[in-house]
Amino acid sequence: MIGNSSIDLDEGTDGNISCSVKNHVSHAQNTIRLKPCPGLDRFCRFNQSDPCYTALGHKLNLMMVLDASEYDLKIIKRIINTADGPVCRVKNGRMRDCDLYNNRPGVTVINETLIINRVIRADSGNYRLKLDSSDGTETSRDLQVIVEAPIGSVEVSIICSSSGVMRVSCSSEGDPLLYSWTLNGDPLMDGNSSIDLDEGTDGDISCSVKNHVSHAQNTIRLKPCAGPTTAAVTSSLTSSVTSSVTSAVTSSTQTSENDTSFSSAGINVTMNVTPSPEAFRWMCEC
Template sequence: MMLIFGLMLLLLKIAASVERFCWFNQSGPCNVVLGDKLSLMMTLDASKNDLRIHKRIYNTSDDPFCKIKNDRINEEECDLFKNTLDEVSVNNGILVINPVIRADSGIYRLQVFNSQGVEILKADLQVIVEDVKFTCSFDQSVPCSVALGDELRLKLADPSKNDLRIHKRIYNTPEDPVCRIKNDRINEEECDLFKNRPVSVSNGILVINAVVGADSGIYSLQVFKSTGKEIFNADLQVIVEVSVLCSEGPSSLVHVLVWSFQMVVLLGLLGGFHVYMRLTSGKKEEDQSVRMRRFREGHEDTAEDGRDQQQISSHQ
């Protein structure tokens, strides 16, 4: 059981980093998280057909498009990924965009032509790039978990009416790093908590871009009125996780859970087969032992009958 549980954790971590796959003939839109890797299945054999993808913006000939031949992007006839061409590739009929940006959202049309130039397939796919952001609050009862490299948003209070003070509890002494916020702005002269970090405050929310492992810890928030009276004091534990599972969209989470369930079933079947083989092997050994015992008993009975027969003959 412990082995299966450990494998489950490993599979969840691996699955969390698996790219998002979509198909041009799927019934619903393709949802992908901003910054993730997107793989678009175009055709099973791109080496036999010519492909053309265009983004439907105005539904005119001016819409950006890209031609693909022999499983390669024709750079001379591709303005669809003009600014990110080095991040786009084709492999075995799969178009890979890594990483996706907001501008990748939209409706794409795929056309497939045979060697005679006859269109044999046409399909549309809507791509939705989701900017998933989680906001933690200092009054929440559970720790704030954020994935390494993600954006962390901490809801503070109304900084336009109050003075705020955040400090990271390391030694619980005056030397702990602090940061004062007033009028919805960080007071840079009284802030050594986020030195040389991309940190900002907007509408009472502290935003830390690209969190690092050192951002883990316990933070204390103090809110003061204009008179200097403290009206709020709360702690929040921030945990920076290596796994990016928390930043995945709902569809990716479902994919991970389904895949993990399938792996559990597979492991269960393998475990059941192992138990069956051991029981079968034990049964075979038991049967062999019984046969050998019966053989020896039969041999002994035969030998004893022979001795009795010899004795009878001698008396005669």
């Protein structure tokens, strides 16, 4: 939409959004990364084939059946693939004899949906929903729940090595972490938390970190590394100064037996020669 200073999006919208502002003489633009609104509910179904990924500390809705009044339900957490663990019975839309979520006031059943208001690590695991119908038949459905910690803030740092390599590193909280990089909008190597670039690389580099439940990104401005020339320049300057001083001193000692001052290559040297040729003192000002 064009023309307004604000825009409404669905709370689950994800991606990069840009706002461009212009008039007849100039324009400017800013782009930010959208994140799903905090507390966004996650919905999973007991008949889905893919794992149910849910965020630690967030809300999870596990949809059981369309009409629970036709069944007596049992939700079982399977400790091992062939063994049953704690059970939670659901009858007439209410939890009964629920060892599975004992002492969890934030867990309830509403409209054939098991609601966990605050997911914890222990909620990860394999679950089986058993449906006992009034005619005596029994069916079951399985679901794997995987709890992941949401991505935290993303930090990007740069280290310039003496070998001429610029190492850019990325770090964040959360699990598991999948990294991807772009340089001036162009994709770079994915999968690693650090990347090596040429020391003269310039521009905007972005590190994006994501897992199954969240993502975050940070962009910084690269600056070329200062070249490893300081030691070489210092060595060259020292050699030049030593050579000039030696040359000037040699010339001076051949022409005077008394105190002598001279200037060579921008270096002022004062020589005080004592009567004894074995003892003399140098005073040099650069």
